[in-house]
Each structure stands twice: as C-alpha cells, then as structure tokens.
Amino acid sequence: xxxxxxxxxxxxxxxxxxxxxxxxxxxxxxxxxxxxxxxxxxxxxxxxxxxxxxxxxxxxxxxxxxxxxxxxxxxxxxxxxxxxxxxxxxxxxxxxxxxxxxxxxxxxxxxxxxxxxxxxxxxxxxxxxxxxxxxxxxxxxxxxxxxxxxxxxxxxxxxxxxxxxxxxxxxxxxxxxxxxxxxxxxxxxxxxxxxxxxxxxxxxxxxxxxxxxxxxxxxxxxxxxxxxxxxxxxxxxxxxxxxxxxxxxxxxxxxxxxxxxxxxxxxxxxxxxxxxxxxxxxxxxxxxxxxxxxxxxxxxxxxxxxxxxxxxxxxxxxxxxxxxxxxxxxxxxxxxxxxxxxxxxxxxxxxxxxxxxxxxxxxxxxxxxxxxxxxxxxxxxxxxxxxxxxxxxxxxxxxxxxxxxxxxxxxxxxxxxxxxxxxxxxxxxxxxxxxxxxxxxxxxxx
Amino acid sequence: xxxxxxxxxxxxxxxxxxxxxxxxxxxxxxxxxxxxxxxxxxxxxxxxxxxxxxxxxxxxxxxxxxxxxxxxxxxxxxxxxxxxxxxxxxxxxxxxxxxxxxxxxxxxxxxxxxxxxxxxxxxxxxxxxxxxxxxxxxxxxxxxxxxxxxxxxxxxxxxxxxxxxxxxxxxxxxxxxxxxxxxxxxxxxxxxxxxxxxxxxxxxxxxxxxxxxxxxxxxxxxxxxxxxxxxxxxxxxxxxxxxxxxxxxxxxxxxxxxxxxxxxxxxxxxxxxxxxxxxxxxxxxxxxxxxxxxxxxxxxxxxxxxxxxxxxxxxxxxxxxxxxxxxxxxxxxxxxxxxxxxxxxxxxxxxxxxxxxxxxxxxxxxxxxxxxxxxxxxxxxxxxxxxxxxxxxxxxxxxxxxxxxxxxxxxxxxxxx
Numbered sequence: 001x002x003x004x005x006x007x008x009x010x011x012x013x014x015x016x017x018x019x020x021x022x023x024x025x026x027x028x029x030x031x032x033x034x035x036x037x038x039x040x041x042x043x044x045x046x047x048x049x050x051x052x053x054x055x056x057x058x059x060x061x062x063x064x065x066x067x068x069x070x071x072x073x074x075x076x077x078x079x080x081x082x083x084x085x086x087x088x089x090x091x092x093x094x095x096x097x098x099x100x101x102x103x104x105x106x107x108x109x110x111x112x113x114x115x116x117x118x119x120x121x122x123x124x125x126x127x128x129x130x131x132x133x134x135x136x137x138x139x140x141x142x143x144x145x146x147x148x149x150x151x152x153x154x155x156x157x158x159x160x161x162x163x164x165x166x167x168x169x170x171x172x173x174x175x176x177x178x179x180x181x182x183x184x185x186x187x188x189x190x191x192x193x194x195x196x197x198x199x200x201x202x203x204x205x206x207x208x209x210x211x212x213x214x215x216x217x218x219x220x221x222x223x224x225x226x227x228x229x230x231x232x233x234x235x236x237x238x239x240x241x242x243x244x245x246x247x248x249x250x251x252x253x254x255x256x257x258x259x260x261x262x263x264x265x266x267x268x269x270x271x272x273x274x275x276x277x278x279x280x281x282x283x284x285x286x287x288x289x290x291x292x293x294x295x296x297x298x299x300x301x302x303x304x305x306x307x308x309x310x311x312x313x314x315x316x317x318x319x320x321x322x323x324x325x326x327x328x329x330x331x332x333x334x335x336x337x338x339x340x341x342x343x344x345x346x347x348x349x350x351x352x353x354x355x356x357x358x359x360x361x362x363x364x365x366x367x368x369x370x371x372x373x374x375x376x377x378x379x380x381x382x383x384x385x386x387x388x389x390x391x392x393x394x395x396x397x398x399x400x401x402x403x404x405x406x407x408x409x410x411x412x413x414x415x416x417x418x419x420x421x422x423x424x425x426x427x428x429x430x431x432x433x434x435x436x437x438x439x440x441x442x443x444x445x446x
Numbered sequence: 447x448x449x450x451x452x453x454x455x456x457x458x459x460x461x462x463x464x465x466x467x468x469x470x471x472x473x474x475x476x477x478x479x480x481x482x483x484x485x486x487x488x489x490x491x492x493x494x495x496x497x498x499x500x501x502x503x504x505x506x507x508x509x510x511x512x513x514x515x516x517x518x519x520x521x522x523x524x525x526x527x528x529x530x531x532x533x534x535x536x537x538x539x540x541x542x543x544x545x546x547x548x549x550x551x552x553x554x555x556x557x558x559x560x561x562x563x564x565x566x567x568x569x570x571x572x573x574x575x576x577x578x579x580x581x582x583x584x585x586x587x588x589x590x591x592x593x594x595x596x597x598x599x600x601x602x603x604x605x606x607x608x609x610x611x612x613x614x615x616x617x618x619x620x621x622x623x624x625x626x627x628x629x630x631x632x633x634x635x636x637x638x639x640x641x642x643x644x645x646x647x648x649x650x651x652x653x654x655x656x657x658x659x660x661x662x663x664x665x666x667x668x669x670x671x672x673x674x675x676x677x678x679x680x681x682x683x684x685x686x687x688x689x690x691x692x693x694x695x696x697x698x699x700x701x702x703x704x705x706x707x708x709x710x711x712x713x714x715x716x717x718x719x720x721x722x723x724x725x726x727x728x729x730x731x732x733x734x735x736x737x738x739x740x741x742x743x744x745x746x747x748x749x750x751x752x753x754x755x756x757x758x759x760x761x762x763x764x765x766x767x768x769x770x771x772x773x774x775x776x777x778x779x780x781x782x783x784x785x786x787x788x789x790x791x792x793x794x795x796x797x798x799x800x801x802x803x804x805x806x807x808x809x810x811x812x813x814x815x816x817x818x819x820x821x822x823x824x825x826x827x828x829x830x831x832x833x834x835x836x837x838x839x840x841x842x843x844x845x846x847x848x849x850x851x852x853x854x855x856x857x858x859x860x861x862x863x
Binding site: 073074092 | 578581587592597600601602666668
C-alpha cells in the first residue's frame, strides 16, 4: 500500500479530547496537503473524528475552523502557489477560505465506531485505560478488511501488550505526541517487540511530514517522558511530605512548586504541571507503571487521596485551568489545597514569609524565560547552578536535591534500557517539557 | 510650465496619531477609533487653527479604500459631520491609492486657482487595522492592476513588487551596500519617529536598529529582498490642512510667516496596465520631480528638506535618485554619508516618514504637507531641523501604486517673497 493510499482513510479515536483534537488538526492539515498534490487528484481523503460526545465534537469543529484558518494565513505565500491553477481564486482571502473548506471537508465528526472499519490508519487518543484501548482495537480490527495500522498515543502502556491483547499481529506502534500536539515538536516513537518494520518506517515518514522530531523509546511502561515525569512528581511529593513535618503543608507545596520552577529554571512548577496534566491522568499513568515495573514504589497515596476527593486539575472545555494542587484565577495559582481542611488556603496569607524562607535566587534576573530566549545559555546555566550548589539556603538546597534526583532518574532510564542513550532522555525533556537543559547534565552531578 | 495664476498657501496643519502595531496603546483585540473619529479629529484640529468652519468655502477628502477597509463610501458627506458650519458646502472625495493625499491637495489647489474657493479644508484619512495584514494586502493590491496582475502576484502584493525592484537594484548596483543603506534609512526613520509623539514608532525602544534591519530576508514567509523593517506598517490615521489664497490667509487670520507657499508642483499619471520600463528607477516620480522643480524655477540643491514616499526603503532610495540628489546607483552612498539624516545636508522624512511616522495610505500626502509646514514655520517641536538660508525650499513626493500616481509639491515659508 502506498503512503497516500494509507493516508486516504484515517480514524482518530478520542478526537475531541485534548490530545485527539491536536492530532485531528495535524492529520487533517497533512491530508489536505496530500489531496492538493497533482498525483493524488483522483483520491478521496477522509478523516473520521470519533468521540463519544456530540457536544465535544461540535467544539472540535469550531477549534478546527479557527486553527485551520490561522494555519492558512500563516502559510499564505505557499498556498497561493498550491492554488495557482484555480483561476477563480485570486485574493488571499479567497484562497484562505478555499483552503479552510478543503481541509474541513476531509474531517467527519462521528460518534460511532463503524466508520473506522474503512480506515487504513487508526490514531488512538482515548483515556489512559488499557481495557478500553484493547476493546476498541479488537472491535475495529475484527471488522476491518484492510488490516489497518494502529497508532496509539498512550504515554505509558506497553505497546506489545496492547497489540497482543487485541490480536493486532504487529500492526501497532506507540506514537506519543506531547501536549498540545499541534505545538509541541516531540513524538516519542515506541515499537512493540513484533511491530512490523514497514509500519515503523511509515511512522517515521509520517512524523517527519507532520514536522515532528522523533525520539525512539523502548517498550517499557511510562517510556521516557512519563518515566521521568512520574518519578519527578513522586520525588516532589516525598519532599513535601518531609518538609510538612517542619512547616505548614501548604507552604511545603508552594515551596516545592516555586523552587522547581524558579530555581531549576523550568517553565512551570512541578505541582502546577501536575494540575495541567490532570491528577487523574497522573494517577492512571502511575497505576499502569506500577503494574509493570517491579521493585519500585510507583504509588502516591497523596494523589489517590486528592483524586478520591475530586481534586482533579485538567482543563475546562475553553482551555482554562481547573483547580488541583492549586486554585486558579485567570490561569494563575491563587491558593493551595490543604488536605486536612479539604479546602484551599490563599497564597496571600503565607507567600511572603515562605519566599523569605526559600531565600534569594543564585542570580537575580535569571529565569526560564530569560534563558529560553538565548541562543547559547551554557555559560549562564553553569554559573547559576555553580553558585546555587554553594548556597546553604532552604531554596537552593531543595533545588539541588530535586535536580540531583532528576538526573538520577534520567540515568536510570538509560540503565534500564527505556532510552537508547542519554541524549534521548535530554531531548524528550527539552522538547516535550520545554526544559532549558536536560536532566543528565553536569550541574547536579555531585 | 505655466506660472500659477494666484499664490497658494497652506496653513493650519494637523496630524492625528498614526495608530497600529508599535504604539503602546494598540491592542488588536480591543475596539479602536473608526474612520469618522479620525476625520473629525483632524478636521476639527485644522478648523480650530483657522478660525472655525465659517471660514471654509469647500472641503476635499482623500481616502484610498474605505469601501473595503471600513465598508464605507460617500466620504465627502463626512466633512459636514466635522462641524455644523460645513453643512451645505461643496465637498468631494478623491482617490489615487497611496498618492491620494497628494491628489487631495492638488484638487484643493485647483479650486483656489480657479477662484471658486479661498479656503479649502483638505483632509486625508485611512483606517486599515480593521483586517489582518494578509487581508489588508488584498485591499492594498487594488493600487495595482487587479485583472492583469493580482492572480500572478504575491500574497504580500505590494511588498513583493518593491522587493522585485530591490532585487533588480541589487543586481545592477550591488546588494551589500544597498542593504546597509536600507538599514540606515530604517534607523533614521525610527530615530526621527521617537521624537514625534504622533508617530507610530514613537514608542520604539529597540537598540541596534541597523543590525536588526540587516538580518536576511525570509522569502518563504514574506518576500525575497525586503524585511519587515524595509516596509511601512499598517496604520490608522488622518491629517488635515487648509489650502488657501492670499485673501483666504487674511480671512483665517494667519500671517504669511506662519504659512507655506506652494512654489511649484506637478501631478503626473502613468499607465497602470504597463509594468515599469526600468524597475531600478521611479520614472513617474522622476518626471514629476523635474516638472515641479522647473515650475518652481529651482534646483535640487536648494531643497532644505524632503518628505519622500518611503513606503519601502527601496522607494526612499530611488526617490533620492529621482530628485537628482544622487546619481543612478549612488543613493546608498548618499544615505550612508548621512546626507538624509536629521543633521545632514537635506534631512529626509524628519518625523519618520512612512516607515517611522506611519502610512495611513490615503492620509500620507496631506501628512507630508503638514510636516513640511511645521518644519518651515519652526513649529516642529522636538523634530525641528535647522534650515539654512541657502536651502529655503522643501519638497514632498506622494506616490500611488507602483509609481503610477505622483504628486510633487515644492514649498517655501509664506513670507519669503
């Protein structure tokens, strides 16, 4: 089957979700591009956007319209060439409108699974639930005459296991986008033991056509991204639990979050990131990892407790942040969740004192934002962390502990053969998490 | 060239802010003033300086594309909305793409010369931030030949026409030096604009403007030979001025030394359906400039300041050659030797020009006249340049389309007879 033939009929499962909608957008844009190529004139491209919620699918189509139009506006110089032969399309406005129509025309929002029986390629981005995934795969596979290829966006479940349980006979690969898929460059590519080489080649080509950077990971639960992130969360939770014996719980949460952001120069504090991803999502991923990885405690009673109480994080349909470890106003944390009182305590009540306890940054004015703008920040980073390692403040010591642990986790991922090399671990954190330095670095080597 | 049958003066100049990206208060997501707000502000600004609407015989408004940017036609009827005293007076709207403002002045002058009016309120206006730049490019492309050029044209139609001119100029006269001159032109524009509170680049605080302007053009996302810094921005704005006879000047109570006299002028039109014979020259501009100099009976070296139509840095440079300040291929040297900067021999675009002050297309020709009026009468505040008695003249060049509609005016302070 040729590349274009494979791409002619695609289904995305969980299309209206956070990851699914981005995958629909990227795939639809790519299919529209294929459709406009002269050699594909006779082909009919269809993308089935499947989700259980009609309402969410309406939202998806609105999102698609806005995003495709933005894309067309951005690429107008090239689009004028692409539509050169259409004499009726003269102005930019007419070309943008046609391109939006041509792209949206490919996408069919559906709530039933049946159209996937026609597809030759299936993207799966439903919730991180192994049973659900297997059920969907089996059902499609049993009724589809094309022996379709399955691309799962799982961020933790071993691919071989999913393939075996659904009897896919090697027709599955892990194709893990980062959130949001339309923006983040990274795709973690995870072949199962029996994934066919032909499929893997196709996956690499597709990733390149979508403009993605591929990092290969081995088929071990959590892969590289969550392999690091989940252990990083557990470390932060352990620090909070320990600190909470000396200071108030909420101060410990605030301190660990702030230090992981401002002292480790990350774009977001660790607990804000958990809120962004969703506590329930983190809980699922931890559960999957725990069930596959022996001799390591990958369990967080704290997260279980918060999820049980409905403290979930994640986003509302309009993209705004739901409350989790923090309570948010206009996307900014305003208060910290205190389990003992099952409520939030405003930052304003303790932030100042807590900042004093944390102490000053090793160097004023150095931040994730200031570093990310630089083309070469090696020297600034090295000086910043050298100073930090010599400091005896609460903040600097906490940051050093978190940084050392992050490095250890990175090295362990290579030792455990999750990652093929150290550079891959760093690339995932740099491109998938927007860190400005990889976890395996000289700054925390001591 | 016939001598003018009457003396024509300009006075009571008023410029609104040139609004758009670069201004601190600009937020594309927030509501902004509309066409009528700009017309009213500029019109009332001038009326206040000339003793009110009762002194006005006639109104002329210049606008390029309100029909598309603002879905508004019949703009002449907005003049009586400026002030009740303007009701029932003769008014008209003129259009000549980016040369509209110049045409408005020429039209007003003709009424004065025809003795049908002694005082003509002349306004130029354009409000372009109503659409995103890529749709604005469609609208502005109307300054070219739609049926003959648009389909084959670039997404950024006008930037590309002038990018191609720049490419041809690079080939003929050298790329490196010319690009350095573009960068200097940009820097001069921004530095002048920083002194002028109504300029679009007034809030520009970027350091090392020339290095920024010298970054390599990105043909994939924009055009092959020009950067954004080589282009005037999308602007909203208006300008107004009174075009008056000697009698009119007395009526409005303004002395000659607070006015400027039109010493020579030219209005030249080229064929929109034929491409320029030589893309490295502005032939129509050149013809207009030479006619205007002849009608004023002066030489280019008597010009103390010039407002030229630098919709793009390349058109700025080519204007210098059209005027004869530099020979063909030598405009870059002229600019790099700082002749055109504010302390140079002939300061150009002293409040920033189209690149620095802004380019509300239909208003630009009038805005240029206001700037010159202020310079020659010593009212240009922080932008004031020193004028030598050997160079008492000023020139404005207003160009529409790809060097198609050109109006050149030559001015001198009103009392220097």
